[in-house]
Each structure stands twice: as C-alpha cells, then as structure tokens.
Amino acid sequence: MKVLEARKIGELAAALSGAGWRVLLPIEDGNVVRLAPWSPGAAVRTDVVPVNSLKDALFPPSEAIGRFGLDGNDFTVKEAPVDSARTVALCVRACDTAALGLLDTIFNWDFPDAFYNARRSAVTIVSLVCTSADEQCFCTSVGGRPDATVGADAVLRPAEAGAKLIFEPLTDKGRALVSAATALLADVADATVVADKPAEVPQLFDRPAVTKWLGANFDSPLWQDWSLACLGCGACAFACPTCHCFDIQDETTRSRCVRYRNWDACALSLFTQHAGGHNPRADQAARRRQRLMHKLSYIPERFALVGCVGCGRCERACPAGLGIVEICQAIEEIQKVPAR
Amino acid sequence: MNVTEAIRADAARLLTEGRARMVIGYRLHHGRGVPVFLTAPERVDSLYYGPQCTLNLAAYLSRPEVRRSAPVAIVAAPAALRSLVVLAAESQVPEGSVLALAVGPDEYHGVVDAAAAAELLRTRYACLEADPDLSARAAELAAMSPRERSAFWQEQFARCTRCYACRAACPGCYCQRCVVEKNMPQWVSTAARGHGNYAWHILRAFHQAGRCVLCGACESACPQGIELMLLNISIAQNVQEQFGATPGLDPEAKPVMGTFRPDDKDEFIR
Numbered sequence: 001m002k003v004l005e006a007r008k009i010g011e012l013a014a015a016l017s018g019a020g021w022r023v024l025l026p027i028e029d030g031n032v033v034r035l036a037p038w039s040p041g042a043a044v045r046t047d048v049v050p051v052n053s054l055k056d057a058l059f060p061p062s063e064a065i066g067r068f069g070l071d072g073n074d075f076t077v078k079e080a081p082v083d084s085a086r087t088v089a090l091c092v093r094a095c096d097t098a099a100l101g102l103l104d105t106i107f108n109w110d111f112p113d114a115f116y117n118a119r120r121s122a123v124t125i126v127s128l129v130c131t132s133a134d135e136q137c138f139c140t141s142v143g144g145r146p147d148a149t150v151g152a153d154a155v156l157r158p159a160e161a162g163a164k165l166i167f168e169p170l171t172d173k174g175r176a177l178v179s180a181a182t183a184l185l186a187d188v189a190d191a192t193v194v195a196d197k198p199a200e201v202p203q204l205f206d207r208p209a210v211t212k213w214l215g216a217n218f219d220s221p222l223w224q225d226w227s228l229a230c231l232g233c234g235a236c237a238f239a240c241p242t243c244h245c246f247d248i249q250d251e252t253t254r255s256r257c258v259r260y261r262n263w264d265a266c267a268l269s270l271f272t273q274h275a276g277g278h279n280p281r282a283d284q285a286a287r288r289r290q291r292l293m294h295k296l297s298y299i300p301e302r303f304a305l306v307g308c309v310g311c312g313r314c315e316r317a318c319p320a321g322l323g324i325v326e327i328c329q330a331i332e333e334i335q336k337v338p339a340r
Numbered sequence: 341m342n343v344t345e346a347i348r349a350d351a352a353r354l355l356t357e358g359r360a361r362m363v364i365g366y367r368l369h370h371g372r373g374v375p376v377f378l379t380a381p382e383r384v385d386s387l388y389y390g391p392q393c394t395l396n397l398a399a400y401l402s403r404p405e406v407r408r409s410a411p412v413a414i415v416a417a418p419a420a421l422r423s424l425v426v427l428a429a430e431s432q433v434p435e436g437s438v439l440a441l442a443v444g445p446d447e448y449h450g451v452v453d454a455a456a457a458a459e460l461l462r463t464r465y466a467c468l469e470a471d472p473d474l475s476a477r478a479a480e481l482a483a484m485s486p487r488e489r490s491a492f493w494q495e496q497f498a499r500c501t502r503c504y505a506c507r508a509a510c511p512g513c514y515c516q517r518c519v520v521e522k523n524m525p526q527w528v529s530t531a532a533r534g535h536g537n538y539a540w541h542i543l544r545a546f547h548q549a550g551r552c553v554l555c556g557a558c559e560s561a562c563p564q565g566i567e568l569m570l571l572n573i574s575i576a577q578n579v580q581e582q583f584g585a586t587p588g589l590d591p592e593a594k595p596v597m598g599t600f601r602p603d604d605k606d607e608f609i610r
Binding site for chain 1: 369375406499504523524526563565567
C-alpha cells in the first residue's frame with residue numbers, strides 16, 4: 001500500500017504541478033476555504049467542507065460558449081475553445097464525487113455538452129474520506145457515505161489520526177498519478193497502516209418517503225410556511241454540487257459578440273420571469289418548492305437518481321440558515337400523523 | 341429576566357393583543373441565530389436572542405408575504421433599528437405597520453415604533469463604534485493609490501459568483517427590479533467575471549451611499565467571504581465627511597443622494 005504524510009499534501013501538489021497537472025485543492029482564502037487552483041505557498045485546509053464544490057471545476061460560474069464576429073450585417077462564427085487542461089482535484093469530498101453521477105447525466109442527457117465533457121475527461125479526482133462531519137452534513141440520508149468512492153479515480157484515507165493518508169488508486173487515471181509522486185508515496189506492507197474510522201453521519205430522514213410525499217403535495221399550503229425565511233438569492237444553488245441551471249447571455253459590442261453561460265438559480269425571481277411580464281413562479285414559496293421538488297421528486301422520477309448529495313452546503317451558505325433537512329424532517333413528521 | 345425571556349414575553353403580548361399579526365425573531369439552529377416567523381403566541385418559546393443572531397431581520401419587511409401580515413414586529417439590534425428608520429424615511433414602512441423588539445448589546449429596550457426607535461438610537465446609540473480592525477483596514481485602503489485600490493477590489497470581486505446573497509440580506513436593497521435584472525437591454529453584465537462583478541458591487545455600494553447602516557448583513561451573507569464591509573465603511577465615512585450625515589437616526593431625513601440643496605458647497609452642482 002502507498003502512504004503519504006498528510007503534512008506533505010503541498011509537496012504532492014507541487015510534484016503533480018511539476019508534472020504538468022493543474023492541481024485543485026481546498027485552500028484557505030481569508031475566512032473561507034475554497035476548492036481552488038493550488039500555487040506554491042497556498043494554505044491547504046482539509047478540516048472543513050469547502051464553500052464551493054467540484055462542480056465549479058467542471059461547470060464554472062461563467063464561461064464563454066460562443067464567439068462571433070460582427071461587421072455591419074455580416075456575421076462570422078468563431079471558435080469557442082473548450083478547456084481540456086489536464087487537471088487533478090485532490091481531497092475532494094465523497095459528496096462532491098457522488099454529485100458527478102447526476103452532472104454527467106444532465107450534461108449528456110439530450111445533448112452532449114462539449115464544454116462540460118472536455119473538463120470532465122481531463123480531470124482526475126482524488127477523494128478524501130471524511131473522518132469528521134459537522135451539523136450540516138447528511139450524506140447518509142440521501143444514499144451517500146463519508147467513505148464512498150464512487151466517481152473517484154483514487155482515494156485518500158486518513159490514518160494515524162490524520163497524520164498519514166493512505167493513497168489507493170481506483171482507476172487508470174488514479175494510477176497515473178503514482179509515477180509523478182513516487183518520492184512522496186511511501187510503499188509500506190499492506191495493513192501496517194490502518195485507516196481511521198470514517199465520520200459517523202446519522203441518517204436524519206427517510207428519503208424515499210419524502211420523495212413520495214412531494215409527488216402528491218405540490219399544492220400543500222406548507223410551502224408558504226417553509227419559504228418565509230427564504231430571501232431569494234442564489235447562494236444555495238451556487239454552493240450546491242448538483243445544481244446545474246444556467247442562463248445564456250450575449251455580450252455584444254459593435255464588432256464582436258461573446259456568448260456566456262452563467263449560473264442561474266430557481267430561487268431568483270428573474271429565473272422564470274417571462275418577457276411579457278408574467279412569472280409562473282409568482283412567489284418565493286413557488287421558487288423554494290421548485291428547489292426541493294427538482295432535487296427530491298423530479299430527478300428521482302426522471303433519472304432514478306437523487307438530486308441532493310447531503311453535503312450541507314446550502315444550509316452553510318444560506319444567509320437565513322435554510323437547508324434541505326428541516327423540510328424533509330417536517331415532511332416525515334406529517335406522514336407519521338395518522339389520517340383522520 | 342434575560343433578553344430572550346423578555347423578547348418571548350413581549351412577542352406573546354403583541355400577538356395576543358393583536359398589536360402584531362406576525363413576530364419575526366431568531367431561533368437557535370445548528371449554532372446560528374436563524375429567522376423564525378411567529379403568528380401564534382403559543383409558539384414564542386422557539387425565540388432566542390444571543391450573539392449568534394446577526395442577520396438583519398429588517399430585510400424581511402419588504403417581502404410581500406410579510407407585508408401582507410402587517411402589523412409586523414421584528415427583533416432588532418441597533419443596526420436593524422437604523423434600517424427601520426431608513427425604511428420609514430424612504431416611505432417603505434407604512435405608519436403603524438412595523439414595530440421592533442429593540443435589543444442593545446447588553447439589554448432589552450422593549451417595543452418601539454420607527455419614531456421611538458429613532459429616539460432610542462439618538463440617545464443611546466448615536467455613535468456606533470466601528471470595529472477597530474475594520475477602521476484600520478479602511479485607513480490602509482484609503483492610503484493606497486487609486487490603481488492599487490482598484491487592484492485590491494478587482495481581486496476581491498473576482499471571488500463573486502453573482503448569487504446576490506448580499507442584496508437579499510440587505511434591508512436597503514428592496515428595489516422591485518434590481519439594476520442587474522434590467523435585461524431589455526442588459527445594463528450590467530451578469531457573467532461572474534471581471535467588469536460585470538466590478539460594476540455590480542460598485543453600483544450596489546453607490547446605491548447604498550447615505551443609506552447603508554453598516555449592519556454587516558451583506559458581508560455575513562457572502563458565501564465567498566468578500567470584504568464588503570470595507571467598501572461600505574469607506575463610503576459611509578465619505579458620506580459623513582462630505583454631507584455630515586449618519587443614516588438611520590432621523591425618520592424625517594431626506595436621502596443624501598436624492599436631495600439637492602441650493603446652498604450646496606460644490607460649485608458644479610449649483
């Protein structure tokens with residue numbers, strides 16, 4: 001087995017960077033920790049869930065998906081290059097890799113998305129088993145596990161109270177990292193280093209039961225109560241590893257046009273605003289309902305997947321502390337009340 | 341009686357007597373003070389007040405769901421009371437529609453309306469002490485060359501993903517349609533990059549000039565940790581120096597950026 005000294009994570013990043021990879025790591029920046037490109041001297045922090053997810057590296061907040069030249073009435077289509085720089089994302093949480101199943105499906109559903117797919121095939125994902133969880137974590141309630149390896153190319157398992165990291169390649173991409181980091185990955189006899197216990201994340205609600213209730217309660221008056229605190233920003237959607245909605249905007253000057261794909265969010269009132277003035281999601285209750293419905297009813301129905309991975313970022317990012325769990329628990333409570 | 345208990349008692353009284361149809365306060369959830377909306381006096385036990393309660397609840401006063409529940413009472417620290425006074429001055433809270441359960445750093449002041457809130461602020465909290473670290477950072481920024489300052493803000497705004505949590509958490513941001521949502525044509529680039537991010541934050545800060553009460557809600561709300569208070573305090577200091585105005589002390593005050601005086605000290609505007 002291969003073992004890395006945890007304090008040498010920066011050296012691993014340097015080695016991989018030297019071998020031509022763009023390296024992403026959770027890095028401290030002011031008062032937040034963000035999954036961001038590593039550079040020498042960066043402060044790596046693996047003790048908290050980063051504010052952003054791996055999604056940003058595959059589907060960035062804003063990207064140019066079209067370029068056009070304009071000359072009077074003439075119009076020329078120019079190349080909009082895809083980003084296929086070889087990238088390795090280190091210390092990615094299991095919830096983030098779990099989200100890839102849905103993102104891969106969505107971005108190849110009715111149309112293979114060249115921009116997403118280029119980044120996706122160029123990335124090597126090294127996950128980190130969670131040995132601690134905070135009050136917002138709930139991966140086990142939506143089918144995940146703090147030590148799940150689905151979607152990862154290699155996994156780092158903390159050992160000796162986090163002083164060491166057992167490096168376990170899972171795919172060819174994962175194995176390809178080994179040769180670039182030979183000096184850092186010590187070969188030790190199997191079972192001489194024992195992995196720390198994964199975090200205990202209690203299951204907080206019965207997800208299939210919630211999905212069932214949602215399917216029958218689009219018109220519940222409870223949506224009003226559950227949405228009063230929602231301020232109508234996009235913090236939850238943007239922090240979410242699975243939220244994938246976007247807006248397309250052409251930014252045009254006299255001679256050229258750049259077509260941008262920008263993140264958008266169902267909590268924002270403009271999201272469904274029609275040009276004629278009508279908004280089919282007229283109030284915040286309808287918008288917040290959409291978020292829950294999409295994740296836990298429509299996606300399960302359409303793809304047999306769950307649209308939430310239980311990372312807890314929505315609650316951490318929400319100015320009002322709103323998340324998924326409280327509503328799901330309330331739904332479960334309702335179902336326990338015997339019908340009269 | 342501690343502050344939490346006093347708030348519960350007053351909330352129950354307001355709801356029972358019908359002086360408020362809804363009380364917006366805080367409850368403790370996962371170590372944070374998060375908003376709770378009460379319409380029944382039996383539920384006031386969920387109310388909590390403590391240092392974890394930093395969201396400015398005046399942000400909810402412009403929401404249609406809340407307006408429909410008027411009269412409404414909010415739990416408000418001095419900064420939120422200032423927001424209430426600004427909103428009253430800007431005709432955003434019809435008279436008699438909003439009360440506040442006023443809390444100071446160490447004490448509870450009871451139920452006030454906008455006029456009484458202004459009086460309390462003038463007598464007890466006229467000079468809110470700015471965080472010394474923040475003031476020092478603002479001084480550092482002021483000492484930079486315009487080019488250095490611009491580079492500092494570009495680097496800060498590069499973090500912005502345009503989630504608009506800053507706007508959502510701000511009681512002063514109540515425009516029915518924000519300037520970034522004016523999209524026929526699109527006035528401000530909504531791409532989360534360079535010039536659009538810069539334009540967004542500077543526009544918002546300017547729109548708040550003379551109105552920002554320095555509550556810190558925008559910075560607390562920012563998931564990316566952008567130092568928005570540094571921008572706000574720089575502008576607030578400027579407003580103080582140039583116009584002698586401290587927003588949120590006088591419900592009759594005319595907005596600094598929305599008034600014209602024939603005796604303005606600057607030649608160009610006369």
